[in-house]
Amino acid sequence: MNWTLEVVVVPVTDVDRAKDFYADQLGFNVDHDTTVSAEMRIAQLTPPGSGCSIVAGKGLVDMPPGSLKGLQLVVSDIQAAHAELVDRGVDVTGIQVFGPDGPRPYRDGDELNNVGFCYFNDPDGNGWAVQQISARS
Secondary structure, X not given: OOOOOOEEEEEOOOHHHHHHHHHHHOOOEEEEEEEEEOOEEEEEEEOOOOOOEEEEEEOOOOOOOXXXXXXXXXXXXXXXXXXXXXXXXXXXXXXXXXXXXXXXXXXXXXXXXXXXXXXXXXXXXXXXXXXXXXOXX
């Protein structure tokens, strides 16, 4: 039996603001935006190429907005992804490389496969990492 992770709920303060950020700034696809009642709304968005979506909603979870940390997107080219985030106006860190002594800033020529990362937060402070995996063993 396959067990697939397909949705992660991201706690937000304002569904419209979150939807604008994830769709317009990050380029996620809006799968649906459904208002169930005055107390419940579900906006589901999917990163391009992903089998897992996020839900930014109202009345769904008992987590404070901004409390979700460690969400991770994987790309084949961290430099291109970083440039795209910057072009889209996302406040993203510089590229970091993880090695035996911990993280350090990227330097020209560094190997990035599996060890290249950058980070950003959504408007509520939910924390995201972007990791390069260009080849898997």
